[in-house]
Amino acid sequence: MGGNGKHRWKISFHRSSSQSKQQPPKEFLCPITGSLMSDPVVVSSGQTFERLSVQVCTDLNFTPVLQNGTRPDFSTVITNLAIKTTIINWCDKTRTVHPPAPDYSTVENIVREKMTAATAEKEDLIRVSEKELLNAVAENPPVIFSHAVTELGTRGNHFNSGSSSEESVIIAASPGTPLPFTLRPTCFSPSSSSSFEIEVQNPNVPVSEEEETLLKKLKSKEVFEQEQGLVSLRSITRNREEARVSLCTPRILSSIRSLIDSRYVVVQVNAVASLVNLSLEKSNKMRIVRSGFVPFLIDVLKGGFSESQEHAAGALFSLALDDDNKMAIGVLGALQPLMHALRSESERTRHDSALALYHLTLVQSNRVKMVKLGVVPTLLSMVMTGTMASRVLLILCNLAMCVEGRTAMLDANAVDCLVSLLRGSELDSEATRENCVAALYALSHGSLRFKGLAKEANAVEVLRVIEETGTDRAREKAKRVLEKMRGFGDGDDEDGSEFDSLFESSGLTRTRYRVAGGRNNNLVNSTTF
Structure with missing residues (x-):
C-alpha cells in the first residue's frame, strides 16, 4: 500500500510540474517585455501593457511598433482590473507564482534595446546623412548639386552636355538661361x-x-x-x-x-x-x-x-x-x-x-516654385534657430543656383545670417559649417550685390579663418568665395579695386591669378561639393 501511495504521489507531482510549465496566454504578456503582467493597464489606443513598461517608454520618449504595424498611444493610462484578475486566477489554477512587480532598470534595458533595433530598422530604409549628401556631390558643378547616395547609386550628370570638360561645367554667361533639365x-x-x-x-x-x-x-x-x-x-x-x-x-x-x-x-x-x-x-x-x-x-x-x-x-x-x-x-x-x-x-x-x-x-522649375511660395525667409529662420540647420542649408544651396533664389536670399539678408553663423559657435557639426560655406559660395556666382553684402558682413575675416582651419571642403569653398569677392574668374568687377583695402586689412595680399586654358581654367568654374 505504501508503494502504491508513493506511486500516486509521483503521478501527482508530475502533473503539478507539467501545469506549472504551462505557457500563459499571449494576452497576459506585456507586448514590450514579453513578461506576465503584474499591474496591467489599458492605454488610449486600446492595448494593454505593464504599467512600468508604459512609464519607461514615456520617460525615454519612445513609442514601440506593435506586431500589427501600429504605434500605441500612451497619453492616458487606466488600470485593467479585469485582465489583472484573470491573470491571478490563471496563476492559481496552474499553480504558477503570481507575477512580481518588474524592476525599473530591467525594463529600461529592454526598452533601450528596442530603441536601438528601431533605429537600425529605420536606417535600413532610405536614410542618408548630410555628410553622405556632401560626399555624393563632391566633384559636380554648382549648377546641380549632385544626388545623394541612395540605392540608385551615382547617377550621370544631366547638365554636362554643354561643357568642354568631363570634370566640370562652366557657369552660363547668362544667369537667366534655364537649366537644360x-x-x-x-x-x-x-x-x-x-x-x-x-x-x-x-x-x-x-x-x-x-x-x-x-x-x-x-x-x-x-x-x-x-x-x-x-x-x-x-x-x-x-x-x-x-x-x-x-x-x-x-x-x-x-x-x-x-x-x-x-x-x-x-x-x-x-x-x-x-x-x-x-x-x-x-x-x-x-x-x-x-x-x-x-x-x-x-x-x-x-x-x-x-x-x-x-x-x-x-x-x-x-x-x-x-x-x-x-x-x-x-x-x-x-x-x-x-x-x-x-x-x-x-x-x-x-x-x-x-x-x-x-x-x-x-530641378529648376521646383526651385522657382519654392521661391514663389516665399519659403526663403522661413528656411533662413530655421537655420538661424538651429532647426535642422544642416539639411535646410542644403535646400538653400539648391535655391541659390537660380537667379530667383539668389535674389530672394540676398533680399532676406542671407549673407549676413550665414556669416554670423560661421563667426559664432552655434553650428552643431562640421557638416553644417561646410553647408554654410557652400551656401555662401552658391550666392557668390555672378553677383556684384553679393560682394557688397559680404563686405558689410565682414565675411573676409571669417572665410580666411575657415580657409586656414576648416575641413578640406570648407577650406576649398572658402577659398573660392574669397576669389569670387576679388573678382577672380567671375567676369564681373575684374579689377576688384574696391576690395583691395578690405583684403589688406585682413592680412591678405592681392595677387593676380593667371590661369592658362585647360583643366585649371575649368577648375575655377567648378565646385567640389
Whole structure:
C-alpha cells in the first residue's frame, strides 16, 4: 500500500510540474517585455501593457511598433482590473507564482534595446546623412548639386552636355538661361496616355498565387481582412527585395491607392508603409507616380495619422530620387506640404521631408516654385534657430543656383545670417559649417550685390579663418568665395579695386591669378561639393 501511495504521489507531482510549465496566454504578456503582467493597464489606443513598461517608454520618449504595424498611444493610462484578475486566477489554477512587480532598470534595458533595433530598422530604409549628401556631390558643378547616395547609386550628370570638360561645367554667361533639365516627366507628356490607362494594361497577365492571396484580402469589405492583407504586404516587401518588383502590379497598386484614405489607422498606416517599401525599387518609382499616388500622399501629409505622415514623407522622398518624377511631384503640389512638414513633431517626418525637398529642388522649375511660395525667409529662420540647420542649408544651396533664389536670399539678408553663423559657435557639426560655406559660395556666382553684402558682413575675416582651419571642403569653398569677392574668374568687377583695402586689412595680399586654358581654367568654374 505504501508503494502504491508513493506511486500516486509521483503521478501527482508530475502533473503539478507539467501545469506549472504551462505557457500563459499571449494576452497576459506585456507586448514590450514579453513578461506576465503584474499591474496591467489599458492605454488610449486600446492595448494593454505593464504599467512600468508604459512609464519607461514615456520617460525615454519612445513609442514601440506593435506586431500589427501600429504605434500605441500612451497619453492616458487606466488600470485593467479585469485582465489583472484573470491573470491571478490563471496563476492559481496552474499553480504558477503570481507575477512580481518588474524592476525599473530591467525594463529600461529592454526598452533601450528596442530603441536601438528601431533605429537600425529605420536606417535600413532610405536614410542618408548630410555628410553622405556632401560626399555624393563632391566633384559636380554648382549648377546641380549632385544626388545623394541612395540605392540608385551615382547617377550621370544631366547638365554636362554643354561643357568642354568631363570634370566640370562652366557657369552660363547668362544667369537667366534655364537649366537644360526642362523636359516634362513622361506621365505629363501630351503624347502619353493617362496614368491609369498606362498602368491598367494587359489584363490577361497571369496573377501569382501570392498576389491573388493578397488581393483577396485587400479588396475585402471587412476592415480586419484589409488590415491583415496590408500587414502581410508590408512585411513581405520589407524583407524580400524581389517581391517589391513582383508585387508592384497595377492590381496591387490600385488596391493600395483605395486604402490610403481609410479612416482606420491600421489600414492607412500599413497602406502608406507598403507603398514606401515598393518605392525602394528604382523600376517602381515612375510606375507609382503614374498610378496617381502623389495627390494621395499629399493628402496624408496634410491631414493623415501621425505615423502615416512619417511614411508619406518617406514615400515622397523615395519617389523624388527618380529624375523623371521630380517635376511631376512639384507640379502636383507637394512642395508646400513638405515645407510645412519640416515643422512636424516627428523627427522622421522632418528628416524625410527635408531630403525630399533637397532632391526636388535639383530641378529648376521646383526651385522657382519654392521661391514663389516665399519659403526663403522661413528656411533662413530655421537655420538661424538651429532647426535642422544642416539639411535646410542644403535646400538653400539648391535655391541659390537660380537667379530667383539668389535674389530672394540676398533680399532676406542671407549673407549676413550665414556669416554670423560661421563667426559664432552655434553650428552643431562640421557638416553644417561646410553647408554654410557652400551656401555662401552658391550666392557668390555672378553677383556684384553679393560682394557688397559680404563686405558689410565682414565675411573676409571669417572665410580666411575657415580657409586656414576648416575641413578640406570648407577650406576649398572658402577659398573660392574669397576669389569670387576679388573678382577672380567671375567676369564681373575684374579689377576688384574696391576690395583691395578690405583684403589688406585682413592680412591678405592681392595677387593676380593667371590661369592658362585647360583643366585649371575649368577648375575655377567648378565646385567640389
